[in-house]
Amino acid sequence: MDLGTVIRELRLTHGWSQGRLAAKLREVSQHATITREDVSRWERGKRTPGAFWLRHLATVLEVPLTALEADPVKRRTFLTDVAALSIAPAAASDLIEHGFAAALSKRPTLDHWHEKLAAYGSDYMALGAAEIQRRLASDLVVLQQQLDTSGMWGVAAKLMTLYGKTFPGADGSKAVNWYMMATHAADRSDDDTARVWVRGRAAIALGYEGASLSVAESLANQALAISEKPSLGRLNALVGKAHIAAIRGDAKGALTLLEEGRRVFDVSGSEEQESDYAVPLWRMNVFTSLLAARLGDERTALTAQEVATQNLPPSLPRFATHLEMHRGLMMVRSGDRPGGISYARAALNELPAEKHSLTLRMLMAEIENC
Incomplete structure (x- = not known):
């Protein structure tokens, strides 16, 4: 995917017009000269944004600079890394089995979950994130069956935050x-x-x-x-x-x-x-x-x-x-x-x-x- 297409797809994901993106760039960069026509040229490949605008595009579009890297090889590497981490951490059948096995066994106590949290x-x-992700997925399947007290919700909130970080x-x-x-x-x-x-x-x-x-x-x-x-x-x-x-x-x-x-x-x-x-x-x-x-x-x-x-x-x-x-x-x-x-x-x-x-x-x- 070329850089112009990446910019356009990210813009459309936010639901913005080219003019709205230009306005956002003017706001964060405090640079009044950027216009809708500039955004259009970038998206059509008629002009390539320099380092200054790449940085502000990353900020406005809420992506790391790597996702806008002008080198298609580097950009493809980044997208591959993202895809690799997004793969389901365990087979669905394994998660279901783990969840039912836990439901049929003795219910873990709040103290047990606090020990898990620590x-x-x-x-x-x-x-690594992948290993933590696999383990957390299994435990969250069990924990979601026990969200009947404020203490359990507190544990779940912290584990969900950690899961998001993977x-x-x-x-x-x-x-x-x-x-x-x-x-x-x-x-x-x-x-x-x-x-x-x-x-x-x-x-x-x-x-x-x-x-x-x-x-x-x-x-x-x-x-x-x-x-x-x-x-x-x-x-x-x-x-x-x-x-x-x-x-x-x-x-x-x-x-x-x-x-x-x-x-x-x-x-x-x-x-x-x-x-x-x-x-x-x-x-x-x-x-x-x-x-x-x-x-x-x-x-x-x-x-x-x-x-x-x-x-x-x-x-x-x-x-x-x-x-x-x-x-x-x-x-x-x-x-x-x-x-x-x-x-x-x-x-x-x-x-x-x-x-x-x-x-x-x-x-x-x-x-x-x-």
């Missing part, structure tokens, strides 16, 4: 749909902490990936409106909004949100080091590292990378790769594009292939297209 939080940090944020029909269902589940838990956490976690996941930014912003705003109490959910929402602001070019807004996030972290940061449901010191600095690299703030980025590296558990090499790739992005931002791309690619290649994630691939694409 285990998934730890496993997600080290295992799909790329750019696949708006899957990741975002799971995040939205998780918010409804959290609302049925009558637990504001869970309601804020689910929305905040989804916001930072999408913001870090640079995907579905309008959805991410909406979820973050909902989280912040539910409660002003310092919590991990509020922290995630603030940092998610900071990344959205950075991607949109609002450096002042991004730094203001980050500073507010740091104040929340000082109160609610985690002692737990290896759980997706925690934000310890090293993880807060991974978030800060990417944000500063996106803004071209070398001093802040280097400080965050140093603190994160010093505190990162050795059992989590994937996050060390994130930090190295942030350095590559920083090099590109400072003007050394070939050197930065080479540095980031080398860091990614050093990580065993089975530990690669779609988030890392999307980060690589962001660096290449910066």
Whole structure:
């Protein structure tokens, strides 16, 4: 599929005219010269959008830059990756069998599900998305039969959020749909902490990936409106909004949100080091590292990378790769594009292939297209 066709199909998915897309681009880029005729030329292949417009097209159309990569080979690779992860995690017959076997056996208690929740939080940090997806699919089939108390809805909301994270944020029909269902589940838990956490976690996941930014912003705003109490959910929402602001070019807004996030972290940061449901010191600095690299703030980025590296558990090499790739992005931002791309690619290649994630691939694409 050529780039013009991709732009047109994404535009039509949003239900927009060429003029509406041009208006959206003017809004986010603060560049008044883009017109409907420019969009038409792109879609007809008469002109190719440059790096500046590719970035803003990705923001407006809510896809990673890779999906708009001008190189058809790279774009095809990305779409193949998305398709591969979207394959059903287990055969339908196996899931049905598992569900009935659980229904015929002793009903798992709420304590059992809380233990499962804790285990998934730890496993997600080290295992690949495909394995987590398969296991979660089986457990969610069982759990959905037990959603008769607010406590069960709270567990379901967190597991559904984690399940959504096993799909790329750019696949708006899957990741975002799971995040939205998780918010409804959290609302049925009558637990504001869970309601804020689910929305905040989804916001930072999408913001870090640079995907579905309008959805991410909406979820973050909902989280912040539910409660002003310092919590991990509020922290995630603030940092998610900071990344959205950075991607949109609002450096002042991004730094203001980050500073507010740091104040929340000082109160609610985690002692737990290896759980997706925690934000310890090293993880807060991974978030800060990417944000500063996106803004071209070398001093802040280097400080965050140093603190994160010093505190990162050795059992989590994937996050060390994130930090190295942030350095590559920083090099590109400072003007050394070939050197930065080479540095980031080398860091990614050093990580065993089975530990690669779609988030890392999307980060690589962001660096290449910066």
